Amino acid sequence: MKRFALSVVLLMALLAAAGSVYGSEVYEGKFVVYLGGQEVGSEEFTISDGRIATSGSLTVMGQTVQLSSELKGDSYVLSQMGISIRGAFGDGLFKAEAGPVQLSYEVTEPYVVLDNNVFAQYQQVVDLAAVGVQDVAIVSPILVLMSQNPVMPGKIIQGASSLYQVSGENVLLDESGIIFDGALYVKLLSHDGRLVVVDVPAQGAQAVHQDYVGLTPVLAGNAGEQVGRSEEFMVPSGDVTLAGTLTLPDGDGPFPVILLNSGSGPQDRDGNTPPEFMTDMFKLMAEYFSGLGVAVLRYDERGVGESTGDYNAASLQDLVDDVRALVKYLKNHPQIDEQRIVILGHSEGAVIAPIIAAEDRELAGVVLLAGPSTPLDEIMIEQLEYQASLDIISEAERQVLDSLRPMVEQLIDDAAAGKDESVLPYNMEWLRQHMAHDPREAVGRVEQPVLIIHGEDDVKVLPYHALALAEALREAGNDNVEVHMLPKTTHYFTLFPIDNPAYDATNPWKLEPSLFELIGNWLRATVLD
Numbered sequence: 001m002k003r004f005a006l007s008v009v010l011l012m013a014l015l016a017a018a019g020s021v022y023g024s025e026v027y028e029g030k031f032v033v034y035l036g037g038q039e040v041g042s043e044e045f046t047i048s049d050g051r052i053a054t055s056g057s058l059t060v061m062g063q064t065v066q067l068s069s070e071l072k073g074d075s076y077v078l079s080q081m082g083i084s085i086r087g088a089f090g091d092g093l094f095k096a097e098a099g100p101v102q103l104s105y106e107v108t109e110p111y112v113v114l115d116n117n118v119f120a121q122y123q124q125v126v127d128l129a130a131v132g133v134q135d136v137a138i139v140s141p142i143l144v145l146m147s148q149n150p151v152m153p154g155k156i157i158q159g160a161s162s163l164y165q166v167s168g169e170n171v172l173l174d175e176s177g178i179i180f181d182g183a184l185y186v187k188l189l190s191h192d193g194r195l196v197v198v199d200v201p202a203q204g205a206q207a208v209h210q211d212y213v214g215l216t217p218v219l220a221g222n223a224g225e226q227v228g229r230s231e232e233f234m235v236p237s238g239d240v241t242l243a244g245t246l247t248l249p250d251g252d253g254p255f256p257v258i259l260l261n262s263g264s265g266p267q268d269r270d271g272n273t274p275p276e277f278m279t280d281m282f283k284l285m286a287e288y289f290s291g292l293g294v295a296v297l298r299y300d301e302r303g304v305g306e307s308t309g310d311y312n313a314a315s316l317q318d319l320v321d322d323v324r325a326l327v328k329y330l331k332n333h334p335q336i337d338e339q340r341i342v343i344l345g346h347s348e349g350a351v352i353a354p355i356i357a358a359e360d361r362e363l364a365g366v367v368l369l370a371g372p373s374t375p376l377d378e379i380m381i382e383q384l385e386y387q388a389s390l391d392i393i394s395e396a397e398r399q400v401l402d403s404l405r406p407m408v409e410q411l412i413d414d415a416a417a418g419k420d421e422s423v424l425p426y427n428m429e430w431l432r433q434h435m436a437h438d439p440r441e442a443v444g445r446v447e448q449p450v451l452i453i454h455g456e457d458d459v460k461v462l463p464y465h466a467l468a469l470a471e472a473l474r475e476a477g478n479d480n481v482e483v484h485m486l487p488k489t490t491h492y493f494t495l496f497p498i499d500n501p502a503y504d505a506t507n508p509w510k511l512e513p514s515l516f517e518l519i520g521n522w523l524r525a526t527v528l529d
Helices: 008-016 120-130 141-146 281-292 316-331 348-359 376-389 395-416 428-435 439-443 464-475 514-528
Strands: 027-035 038-048 051-060 063-072 075-080 083-090 093-098 101-106 111-113 135-139 151-166 169-180 184-191 194-200 205-209 229-237 240-248 255-261 295-299 336-346 365-369 450-455 481-486
Touching (some): 027 051, 038 120, 051 120, 083 141, 111 120, 120 169, 120 184, 120 194, 135 169, 240 316, 255 316, 255 348, 281 514, 316 336, 316 348, 336 348, 336 514, 348 439, 376 428, 439 464, 450 514, 464 481, 481 514
Parallel strands (some): 255 295, 336 365, 365 450
Antiparallel strands (some): 027 038, 027 205, 038 051, 075 083, 083 093, 093 101, 135 151, 194 205, 240 295
16 A cells, blocks of 8 residues: 555545645645745745655755655655655655665654655645644654654644735635654645645744745734834944844833843844844843833844944954943933943853943943853863763764864864964954953952843853852852852753753744843842832
8 A cells, every 4th residue: 555644545535525735636836945034945846646746946055955856655755966865655664765775764654754945745734734633753854864763753733724915915824833853843824725834933944835925914903002112223333333222111211221232143133143043032121121111222233234344253352342332322322321221141242241340330230141151262162062962962963063073172272373264164363352251250340230040951051150150259249149040941041942841842932931030020129129
């Protein structure tokens, strides 16, 4: 008996009542593929009579990948840049062939074949969701090339129908989705049983049928009254101009204010680096803190969004100067109380904030999120060692981390030697300045109240760094220190996805709610009471 997702006889019987696109009807077209909102390629597809065939091309970071696939009956083939994987299903097995390698994996029905960067295959999920199937096995043959088991558990989710608008017309779309191995969620939209959108929120990736490009939701009712008011600003910092948003509470000022400073990497005023990092942390903080009566400044880092300059060419000193310029702007703003300015720094921002606070005693306090207590070169080696020791990573990932170790060591040696280039593409002056900076010594010069918050499952800056920073403050005579360790929380203050009942794969960027409450309570005690 031939199989396609379910055995063909069972699948066709189930889908007959659901109006599946399978059978004699042909569904073909093109998906436009986006990454972080930018178009990066397309995929042409044909779906008919138990067959899904695709041909696509994607260009990311200057690299173009061309791939094609065909899923038909109990056979599958994927071709990508001259490499082919063939597979066959039967007798409870998926038999994979990649060159001379032949491997077999157990697979139970029902199953779906979903390969990386192949989007039309999600039509299988739409059809199974329509007939109420929930638990499935997911087969991702490309994982065979990575020495990983390509079979994993999946959970199909059937959502509600929602109204959208495209080309000026309203259209009712059905939502469904699938969760990979309890962690990665892929959201699907379909119209009359036909897949039209594949959305991977955690990766900022989206594939949209060419007839639905520009699709937007039609919001029902009022989204709620906005708290406070916002004004856009432009602030000079040397030869660059920083752009951002100052959110002011309702009522009359002058108000206390918290300046939000992000971690390493080019981040916008919302606290995002599309597409790989999309928490909206700073945007949500602006809404929350302004509701408490505290103004919030957030900005696009140099070279990001509406700010000028080149982030990749910026030294640590340049980034410090940018924060200095923003503090000066706040002190001269008529709606801001210059005696009640707080700086919040996340990761690299938690390196910068103590520098500013130590030199400007008028600042009211400092919030350090996931801050390091040792120079960056030590953090880089520590990250690799710790991550490679984790049981939750695959052997292939461990090998990648191990292979990076000598390159990172060479990078550090080259930076120390004053070189301008190394084996990895880094801003060497930025790295040198970080290597010369001791966060413990810097935080020890801070006399203002300090709030330190760290995630217990931070695998980038390990949790002990929070305690080391608090110790350095107290040893220097500053006892106005508050420390909180958040369980099952990552470096980005999202919920840790492994063995965590609170983690919701459909909302992978959800922030730990207590983060806002802890900072809010501290702000009340520090600048509001």
